Amino acid sequence: MRPPPPDPVARAGALPHRPPFRFVDEVLEVSPGERIEAARVFRPEEEFFRGHFPGEPIVPGVLLVECMAQAAGLAEEDPGGARLARIDGARFLAPVRPGDRVVVTMRRAASFGPAVRYEGECRVEGRVVAEGAVTLRTGSGEAGRG
Amino acid sequence: MAPDLESRVRGTIVQSLRLKKGPEEIEGDAPLFGGSLGLDSIDALELVLAVEREYGVRIQDDAVGREALASVRALVAFLGPRIGKDETPPA
Numbered sequence: 001m002r003p004p005p006p007d008p009v010a011r012a013g014a015l016p017h018r019p020p021f022r023f024v025d026e027v028l029e030v031s032p033g034e035r036i037e038a039a040r041v042f043r044p045e046e047e048f049f050r051g052h053f054p055g056e057p058i059v060p061g062v063l064l065v066e067c068m069a070q071a072a073g074l075a076e077e078d079p080g081g082a083r084l085a086r087i088d089g090a091r092f093l094a095p096v097r098p099g100d101r102v103v104v105t106m107r108r109a110a111s112f113g114p115a116v117r118y119e120g121e122c123r124v125e126g127r128v129v130a131e132g133a134v135t136l137r138t139g140s141g142e143a144g145r146g
Numbered sequence: 147m148a149p150d151l152e153s154r155v156r157g158t159i160v161q162s163l164r165l166k167k168g169p170e171e172i173e174g175d176a177p178l179f180g181g182s183l184g185l186d187s188i189d190a191l192e193l194v195l196a197v198e199r200e201y202g203v204r205i206q207d208d209a210v211g212r213e214a215l216a217s218v219r220a221l222v223a224f225l226g227p228r229i230g231k232d233e234t235p236p237a
Contacts, residue, residue: 085188113208115191135188 012038014079015070020047023067027074028103035107036075040067044098059096064122064130071104072118072134082136085115090132100124106134114139151229152222159218162196163189174219190215197221203228 008026015024029037042059049057065087073082096102106120114137121131156169159178163185172183178193179185193215194205203225205211214224 086192110191110195112191112194112205112211113187115187117191117195135191137188 012074015073016080017070021066022070023063024070024074024104030075032075032077033108034075035105036071037103037105038071038074039101039103041101042096042098046098049098057098059100059102061090061092061130064092064096064102065090065132065134067102067104067122068106068118068120068130068132069134069136071120072106072116072136075106075108075118076116076136076138078138082116082138084134085137086117086135088117088133088135090130092130094124094127094129096122096124096129102129109133151226152218155222155225156218158196158200159193159221162192172218175217178215178217178221197225201225201229 008028011027011030012022012024015022017023023040024038025040027036027038029035044057048060048063052058052060069084069087073079073084076082102122102124104120104122106118108116109119110117115135116138117133117135119131119133121128123129152174153169156172159165159172160167160169165172165183172178176182179187179190190211194211197214198204205214214221
């Protein structure tokens with residue numbers, strides 16, 4: 001495992017994603033092409049909490065999947081060239097609430113050609129709140145499916 | 147080549163890639179990827195994983211995979227001598 005980069009926030013900026021659709025704030029540890037640990041704080045003022053759900057704000061599960069996908073992208077040598085191509089086995093095990101800091105860990109599980117699969121989970125205070133696998137299409141090969 | 151392995155392989159392909167056609171509708175020598183089936187590299191990775199899961203045979207790298215997954219018959223030929231043999235070194 002490589003030591004944490006000097007500026008974990010700057011490292012997260014290697015993704016093309018920007019607010020309001022950036023779901024990694026900082027990269028805590030990365031072993032390029034193998035494993036990453038990253039974090040995202042879900043701030044109480046985020047717009048989606050107003051509707052999901054009124055009076056009971058929780059982070060939509062799809063955003064935790066996006067968090068896993070963006071973290072996986074950041075584990076790649078060229079984060080800007082990775083695109084989400086497939087999601088498998090996503091499970092949401094506990095609600096994530098305003099102010100929670102999600103730590104996402106993704107591990108490279110398999111690859112073939114430009115396709116790379118990462119598996120991992122999201123934790124809040126050590127407890128697993130979501131898990132799943134994402135497949136990224138890396139490089140500038142085939143066009144994405146959508 | 148044993149016909150039962152070929153039909154098993156056809157089933158693996160159709161199920162793991164969720165193809166909307168019957169196992170016997172895939173031409174034995176037609177290219178699986180980049181051809182008329184409309185399959186791409188994301189599907190190829192899926193098939194690599196399915197082969198490992200269902201037959202216990204690991205496709206070590208892209209070059210081996212390109213050959214093994216070229217067609218139904220190529221995959222049958224690849225698997226035939228390897229099934230049941232623990233010849234794959236640990237990752």
